[in-house]
Amino acid sequence: MKTLKMDIRGQVCPSSLLLVLREINRQHRDLIAGHLRMVILTDNRDATGTVPEAVRNMGVDAVVEKVGGYYRITTQQLKH
Amino acid sequence: MDFSVWIIMSGLLVIGAAAGFLMHRSDFCMAGAFRDVFLFKSYKLIRPLVLLITLSALLFELFRLTGILPSYPFPWFAPPAGVNIFGGMVFGLGMVLAGGCVVGVLYKMGSGNLMAFIAFLGLIAGSALYAEIHIWWRSLAKQTSFSTQAVTIPQWIGVSSIMPVLAFVAIGGFFCWRWQRAGLWVNKNEAEGFIPLWLTATGLAVLGALAVLLCGIPMGVTTSYAKGAALVESWIIPGHLATLPYFTTVPAHLSLPVDGILRSGGAGVHFDIIAIVQVPLILGIIGGAWLSAQLLGEFRIIWKVPFNQVTMVFAGGVIMALGARMSPGCNVWHLWGGFPLLTMQSLLFAVGLLPGAWLGGKVLQRVLITAA
Numbered sequence: 001m002k003t004l005k006m007d008i009r010g011q012v013c014p015s016s017l018l019l020v021l022r023e024i025n026r027q028h029r030d031l032i033a034g035h036l037r038m039v040i041l042t043d044n045r046d047a048t049g050t051v052p053e054a055v056r057n058m059g060v061d062a063v064v065e066k067v068g069g070y071y072r073i074t075t076q077q078l079k080h
Numbered sequence: 081m082d083f084s085v086w087i088i089m090s091g092l093l094v095i096g097a098a099a100g101f102l103m104h105r106s107d108f109c110m111a112g113a114f115r116d117v118f119l120f121k122s123y124k125l126i127r128p129l130v131l132l133i134t135l136s137a138l139l140f141e142l143f144r145l146t147g148i149l150p151s152y153p154f155p156w157f158a159p160p161a162g163v164n165i166f167g168g169m170v171f172g173l174g175m176v177l178a179g180g181c182v183v184g185v186l187y188k189m190g191s192g193n194l195m196a197f198i199a200f201l202g203l204i205a206g207s208a209l210y211a212e213i214h215i216w217w218r219s220l221a222k223q224t225s226f227s228t229q230a231v232t233i234p235q236w237i238g239v240s241s242i243m244p245v246l247a248f249v250a251i252g253g254f255f256c257w258r259w260q261r262a263g264l265w266v267n268k269n270e271a272e273g274f275i276p277l278w279l280t281a282t283g284l285a286v287l288g289a290l291a292v293l294l295c296g297i298p299m300g301v302t303t304s305y306a307k308g309a310a311l312v313e314s315w316i317i318p319g320h321l322a323t324l325p326y327f328t329t330v331p332a333h334l335s336l337p338v339d340g341i342l343r344s345g346g347a348g349v350h351f352d353i354i355a356i357v358q359v360p361l362i363l364g365i366i367g368g369a370w371l372s373a374q375l376l377g378e379f380r381i382i383w384k385v386p387f388n389q390v391t392m393v394f395a396g397g398v399i400m401a402l403g404a405r406m407s408p409g410c411n412v413w414h415l416w417g418g419f420p421l422l423t424m425q426s427l428l429f430a431v432g433l434l435p436g437a438w439l440g441g442k443v444l445q446r447v448l449i450t451a452a
Contacts, residue, residue, distance in 0.1 A: 010382025012179035012195045012389045013112060013188075017120070018448050043193075043380065046107040049269035050122075064270040069380045071271065 001034065007041045009070055016040065016047035017054060020073075024058050031060045034077035043070040084339040089360045091294045095287045096364020097371070102287075103187040104369040105273055106280040110411050111175040111184050114437035119445065124267070127259055128281035129415065134252030135285035137420035141245045143292065150296040150337045152241075153231045157423050162224030163217070164428035167407025168414075171429070172436020174403050175411065176444055177396025178202060182302050182410040183365055185397070190369030192379045195393050202397015207302075208309035209398060210405035211347070214326035217406060226424075233422040244422055273376050288416050295357045296337050298417025302404040303332075304358040306347035314349050392447045396440075403436070 004023065008016045020040055030036035040051060048071050052062035061078045064071055102108065106128075113125035143149040175181040178199035180188050185203065188196035210217070230236035234244045259265055265278045291299050306326070313321040321327055330346040334353045345352030373379035404410040407429050409418070418426025 010194060010385045012393055012448075013109065014116070014119070015389070015448055018445065022449055043378065043382065044107070045104075045271035045274070045378075046109070046112070046269070048271040048274075049267060052270070053268060066272055069376075069378045 002030070002036045003039055004036060005039045005041070008047075009041050009043045011044075013044055013046065014050070016042045016044050017050045020051050021054055024055060024060065028058065031058075031075060032077070038073075038075040040073040040075075041067075041070060042073065045071075047071070048073070082339065082341075084336065084341075085356055088294055088336055088338060089356060092291060092357065092360035093364040093367075095291050095294070095299075096361040097368035098364075099183070099284055099287050099361075100187045100190055100365035100368025100370075101372045102275060102280040102283050102368075103183070103365070104191055104372040105275040106277050107269075107271070108187075108277065108280050108284070109180060109184050110415065111179065111181045111437075114172060114433055115176045115441050115444070118438045119441040124264075125277070127256075127264060128277040130252055131256050131278060131281040132285050132288075133415060133419050134249055134256060135282060136288055136416060137245055137252070137422075138249045139285060139289040140292065140420050141241065141249075143289070144241065148293065150335070153235075153421050153423060154292075154297050154417060155334055156297060156332060157231050157418055157421075157425055159228055159231055160226045160424035160428055161221050162226075163221045164407055164425045165432040167403050167405075167409075168429035168432020169403070169436040169439075170406055170432075171400055171403025171411065172433035172438075173440045173443075174206075174396050174398070174400025174436075176437050176440025177392050178400050179393055179396065181412070182305070182400065182404065183412050186301070186362060186365040187369035190366040191373035192370075192381045194381055194383065194385060195389065198390055199393045199397040199400075202394040202399075203302075203305045203401045204308045204312065204397075205394075206398035206401025207306035207347070207405065208313060210402050211306070211309065211324045211326040214324070214405075231423055231425070233424060233427070236424065241422070245420075248422060272378075273372070284416070291361070292417075293337070296334060297357065298413060299361055300410065300413040300417070301358050301362050302401065302410040302413070303345075303347055303354045304362055305401060306405070307349065307355065307359075310347060310349045388447055392444070407432075 027036050048064050051073050055062040055075055059078055061076045063074050113129045116122040116125055144152050179195055185196045185199045189200055234241040267276055288299055310327045327348045330344040332345045335342050343353040345354035414426035414429040
């Protein structure tokens with residue numbers, strides 16, 4: 001499985017959501033098939049709600065973990 | 081300094097700190113509230129703003145009815161003018177590009193966000209820029225004044241404020257109740273220490289009401305950004321500063337409820353009534369957000385940021401400050417203070433915010449997506 005890492009820490013709001021939505025649209029097929037996972041690093045607290053919600057709306061699951069002083073959101077194949 | 085002034089400033093510092101703490105925990109972003117309606121068709125952030133305005137309207141009207149409001153409507157609000165809409169539009173554009181409104185920038189800055197600090201510098205620069213066009217703008221504002229001396233809608237239609245305000249509260253309350261029934265107050269946010277948006281909105285309404293009780297006017301911060309601009313100019317171009325009427329006049333007058341002494345103030349460098357009622361709030365919001373971020377271990381300055389975003393955020397700060405001065409007043413002053421009183425200036429400002437935020441969303445999308 002390939003991993004696409006996106007470090008959006010320090011960027012202006014709502015960079016996290018906009019950039020993640022763009023990548024999901026680009027890589028949607030691979031994400032759904034489980035060939036690709038995205039790892040998003042963000043310090044935007046709101047993104048821990050908006051990004052997983054947007055990702056799940058597009059048929060992909062997401063896990064949020066706090067790492068140090070920021071958050072890591074990892075996409076994964078939705079379990080049916 | 082008088083003891084009473086110390087009391088007021090200490091109280092406002094605590095109110096600001098509590099507000100900053102809550103805003104950081106919930107990421108309570110008023111810029112995002114307007115932006116996301118257009119950018120993502122999301123109403124998640126606008127709902128708590130409706131709750132905040134509705135609760136504030138109820139509290140302010142209760143204060144008026146019980147006679148503890150020293151002045152009604154609040155001092156410094158004026159009859160409406162066309163510039164209120166235009167100022168709101170410019171402000172809306174600026175706050176979206178800056179990534180936060182005039183207090184959003186403060187709580188984000190308090191949590192170590194470098195972009196918010198750049199927007200803050202933009203706010204100072206924009207205030208300095210406005211001082212250069214103040215005389216011309218003031219005459220334009222007079223020309224666009226509506227032919228009424230009424231400040232609020234109840235005054236304009238010639239009735240007591242109780243029925244219009246209660247009708248407004250009933251409508252706002254109805255929507256909040258509908259959202260509650262639909263489960264829309266549940267926020268799926270996984271940030272540590274997250275406080276639900278409805279709870280923060282309620283807390284902010286109470287804090288805003290306490291600020292009114294303390295100093296007789298609602299919260300506001302932007303004239304102190306102009307003071308910051310005046311301070312910088314006093315260091316580098318003091319001769320020019322002395323020629324600018326915006327910085328040399330003291331148009332604002334206020335009696336603090338605690339001692340009843342009439343004090344004056346303006347955008348100049350002096351320690352005056354503007355500094356008394358605004359600077360503690362600014363410092364409090366930054367400090368409260370800093371404390372919240374420290375307790376969560378989230379205070380961190382990220383120095384590596386995209387240059388195009390730095391430029392956009394600084395420009396957003398400049399534009400937002402221009403809008404705040406042109407209107408006159410910021411989103412906090414109008415939405416948290418004037419709107420609940422059905423002040424016409426504030427309603428026009430809010431109308432202007434909508435196209436401004438829409439345009440800001442378009443530009444933001446272009447900068448973040450196209451240039452990424």
